[in-house]
Amino acid sequence: xxxxxxxxxxxxxxxxxxxxxxxxxxxxxxxxxxxxxxxxxxxxxxxxxxxxxxxxxxxxxxxxxxxxxxxxxxxxxxxxxxxxxxxxxxxxxxxxxxxxxxxxxxxxxxxxxxxxxxxxxxxxxxxxxxxxxxxxxxxxxxxxxxxxxxxxxxxxxxxxxxxxxxxxxxxxxxxxxxxxxxxxxxxxxxxxxxxxxxxxxxxxxxxxxxxxxxxxxxxxxxxxxxxxxxxxxxxxxxxxxxxxxxxxxxxxxxxxxxxxxxxxxxxxxxxxxxxxxxxxxxxxxxxx
Amino acid sequence: xxxxxxxxxxxxxxxxxxxxxxxxxxxxxxxxxxxxxxxxxxxxxxxxxxxxxxxxxxxxxxxxxxxxxxxxxxxxxxxxxxxxxxxxxxxxxxxxxxxxxxxxxxxxxxxxxxxxxxxxxxxxxxxxxxxxxxxxxxxxxxxxxxxxxxxxxxxxxxxxxxxxxxxxxxxxxxxxxxxxxxxxxxxxxxxxxxxxxxxxxxxxxxxxxxxxxxxxxxxxxxxxxxxxxxxxxxxxxxxxxxxxxxxxxxxxxxxxxxxxxxxxxxxxxxxxxxxxxxxxxxxxxxxxxxxxxxxxxxxxxxxxxxxxxxxxxxxxxxxxxxxxxxxxxxxxxxxxxxxxxxxxxxxxxxxxxxx
Numbered sequence: 001x002x003x004x005x006x007x008x009x010x011x012x013x014x015x016x017x018x019x020x021x022x023x024x025x026x027x028x029x030x031x032x033x034x035x036x037x038x039x040x041x042x043x044x045x046x047x048x049x050x051x052x053x054x055x056x057x058x059x060x061x062x063x064x065x066x067x068x069x070x071x072x073x074x075x076x077x078x079x080x081x082x083x084x085x086x087x088x089x090x091x092x093x094x095x096x097x098x099x100x101x102x103x104x105x106x107x108x109x110x111x112x113x114x115x116x117x118x119x120x121x122x123x124x125x126x127x128x129x130x131x132x133x134x135x136x137x138x139x140x141x142x143x144x145x146x147x148x149x150x151x152x153x154x155x156x157x158x159x160x161x162x163x164x165x166x167x168x169x170x171x172x173x174x175x176x177x178x179x180x181x182x183x184x185x186x187x188x189x190x191x192x193x194x195x196x197x198x199x200x201x202x203x204x205x206x207x208x209x210x211x212x213x214x215x216x217x218x219x220x221x222x223x224x225x226x227x228x229x230x231x232x233x234x235x236x237x238x239x240x241x242x243x244x245x246x247x248x249x250x251x252x253x254x255x256x257x258x259x260x261x262x263x264x265x266x267x268x269x270x271x272x273x274x275x276x277x278x279x280x281x282x283x284x285x286x287x288x
Numbered sequence: 289x290x291x292x293x294x295x296x297x298x299x300x301x302x303x304x305x306x307x308x309x310x311x312x313x314x315x316x317x318x319x320x321x322x323x324x325x326x327x328x329x330x331x332x333x334x335x336x337x338x339x340x341x342x343x344x345x346x347x348x349x350x351x352x353x354x355x356x357x358x359x360x361x362x363x364x365x366x367x368x369x370x371x372x373x374x375x376x377x378x379x380x381x382x383x384x385x386x387x388x389x390x391x392x393x394x395x396x397x398x399x400x401x402x403x404x405x406x407x408x409x410x411x412x413x414x415x416x417x418x419x420x421x422x423x424x425x426x427x428x429x430x431x432x433x434x435x436x437x438x439x440x441x442x443x444x445x446x447x448x449x450x451x452x453x454x455x456x457x458x459x460x461x462x463x464x465x466x467x468x469x470x471x472x473x474x475x476x477x478x479x480x481x482x483x484x485x486x487x488x489x490x491x492x493x494x495x496x497x498x499x500x501x502x503x504x505x506x507x508x509x510x511x512x513x514x515x516x517x518x519x520x521x522x523x524x525x526x527x528x529x530x531x532x533x534x535x536x537x538x539x540x541x542x543x544x545x546x547x548x549x550x551x552x553x554x555x556x557x558x559x560x561x562x563x564x565x566x567x568x569x570x571x572x573x574x575x576x577x578x579x580x581x582x583x584x585x586x587x588x589x590x591x592x593x594x595x596x597x598x599x600x601x602x603x604x605x606x607x608x609x610x611x612x613x614x615x616x617x618x619x620x621x622x623x624x625x626x627x628x629x630x631x632x633x634x635x636x637x638x639x640x641x642x643x
Contacts, residue, residue: 014549018411022419025408026426028517033429035451036441051451102329111322117330124337126630128578130599131619134347134606135340138358158332188321217434219581224607236436240585243443252444259437270432274425277432278525 033263040066040257047252066253070261074245077258079231080238084216084262087153087234092211094157096204103166104192104200108178118167124160129220137224147229152222156215162207169203170196209276213266235262341623347616354612361613368617376494379614384493386596386618390577392504393597396512397519398572402565405520409527410553424528428521435518435581442514443586463510467592469502470509505594511582519575523568530564531557563637570633574626598622 038054039047046060056062070077105111106118136155137146145151173196181191197204219236226232233241239258243250270277348368352361372383408427412420430438445451446463453460475481487498504512534557542552558565580599587595589604596604598618606615 015414015416018414018417022408022411022417022423025404026423029430029521030426032438032441032445036444039444048449051447051449051454098329098332102326105322105325109322109325111319111326114322114326117326120330120333120338124333126627127337127341127623128574128626130578130580130602131344131623131626132337132340133603134354134612134616134619135343136336137607138343138347139335139340154332155336158329158336160333160337163329163333192325213432217436219434219436219584223584223603227607236434236581239434239440240436240581243440243585250447252447255440256444259434259440262434262437266432266434267429270429277428 036256036260040253040260042253066257069251069254070258080233080235083232084235088212088215091153091156091215092208095159095162095211096208099162099166100197102163104170104196106167107170121160121164133224140225147226151225152232156221165207166203169200173199206276209273212269216266344616344619347613348620350613352613353610354606355610368614372617381494382601384495385593386598386601388500389508389594390597393508393512394576396504397515397576398569400516401519401523401572402568405523406527409524409531412528413531427524430518431521436585438518439582439585446510464507464587465591466506467594468506471501471503507587507591508595511586511595514582526568527564530561534560574629577626
């Protein structure tokens with residue numbers, strides 16, 4: 001097949017150029033992470049003296065100062081990590097569960113007002129979170145949820161896109177399955193939980209992965225939900241306020257080690273479930 | 289297109305009519321069941337998304353600092369909007385600056401991320417290429433990481449004694465503290481370092497013409513690079529999916545007709561990819577007008593307000609400056625802009641029959 005277009009001399013240099021561009025960009029995208037990793041274990045004077053070197057200058061040597069700086073009075077990374085984990089796990093479970101139910105209802109059940117609910121989803125999809133900061137704060141305050149775990153988690157559970165995505169997945173399943181389940185005497189709940197939900201597993205997994213990533217990285221919501229409770233800060237919130245807590249001399253090894261700590265769990269999820277991320281992008285494309 | 293509901297069996301029946309027998313479980317007491325299944329999610333959406341929109345609109349019409357309950361405040365009509373758009377003062381100037389800054393940010397980020405993502409996707413789509421998976425993964429990886437974490441990494445790279453200055457020739461630049469506009473700098477290079485009088489004497493919304501044409505500040509430019517770097521991977525994947533949907537026979541036919549690679553690219557690939565390009569540009573526009581996280585973590589609106597954006601100003605006025613109603617008015621204007629972009633996008637995409 002390839003022989004049909006045997007690359008001539010021009011195709012040759014074009015290919016090298018292609019590789020050169022690809023390798024250049026691969027470096028641009030990867031090197032910052034590698035350099036950050038190396039610098040997390042370098043001493044501060046070494047970082048200032050040799051900002052691009054991946055190996056510690058022997059004069060300074062490697063150090064765990066950066067890592068140790070992550071657990072102090074003002075930098076409470078283990079706590080932030082715990083908070084992020086709790087928020088991500090609970091909010092993801094809630095989001096996937098409720099969105100599956102609502103998506104199933106929209107796709108496969110008939111009830112008055114359904115069209116209005118779906119229209120509402122389509123409208124809410126267009127609304128960016130950043131314009132809702134003030135009223136969200138007000139509502140959390142009214143409900144007494146400000147500076148609580150509940151306030152940190154609950155609003156992240158409700159996501160129009162999640163419902164939309166699950167509706168799409170359930171629509172692909174044939175109606176005959178529901179009828180067959182009914183003939184076998186299954187209740188509506190059993191039909192949903194035992195028959196339809198397992199069949200929508202690819203959708204459930206894709207939504208779970210997308211939600212884990214989105215909620216773990218979420219910054220806006222914690223910023224307004226726990227303004228007065230540093231012990232409830234998530235990783236992004238804690239890290240964002242990190243710089244302010246240091247003065248002129250930024251302990252870069254600590255800051256970078258903290259940033260990588262926020263990155264590593266998602267990186268692991270990413271490498272294990274890579275194809276779901278790609279599907280997620282395709283789904284975002286559908287979102288429009 | 290996604291916005292249209294494909295007809296399903298359940299929808300074929302009138303929503304409220306009496307239940308017909310023999311249509312399966314889905315119709316047995318379907319009305320209340322459907323509500324039971326959807327209610328939890330929708331009540332949450334109402335409380336945390338729909339009602340907040342109404343609340344934003346409502347408080348934007350009141351004299352509210354944010355410190356007390358808004359229910360005891362005075363209705364002042366469109367006064368907040370008036371102060372932002374028409375009345376002389378620091379509120380209008382800040383708002384104007386935020387629009388200027390965000391405009392330049394969009395002007396750079398959207399074309400840069402679209403072009404680079406497209407070029408990388410075209411190269412990666414070459415079937416003779418090896419190591420595709422590696423390149424794709426490395427480009428996409430920054431997109432999935434925390435915006436705050438990568439912002440801190442960029443602060444490190446762009447510090448005065450940092451890696452970027454070490455690699456670039458010339459004097460070290462204090463990137464995140466440099467408020468000089470890039471266009472001003474460019475004019476300075478060709479010898480125009482004094483603004484013409486009329487550009488300083490005239491202003492629009494309290495910002496002089498000379499300030500309007502400043503371009504993004506050096507600090508904003510560093511944020512532009514950061515965001516472009518983060519988003520290229522996502523758009524590259526979208527382009528790649530689009531390219532892979534072009535049948536190979538199209539390219540082959542062009543080759544048989546004697547078209548060069550460049551001609552094929554220009555006259556075949558780009559026209560066929562137009563819907564995807566439109567999609568990427570519009571989601572780029574929608575996202576770039578909301579930039580917040582990077583501003584908060586990197587520059588907090590500074591230096592000299594050159595990285596203020598409407599989204600950041602909303603937050604700043606509401607939570608740091610006790611001008612919550614003013615913040616709500618900014619949020620409403622931002623909401624209108626973004627919703628308009630989104631619906632224009634949906635309209636074009638569904639009418640082009642793609643996706």
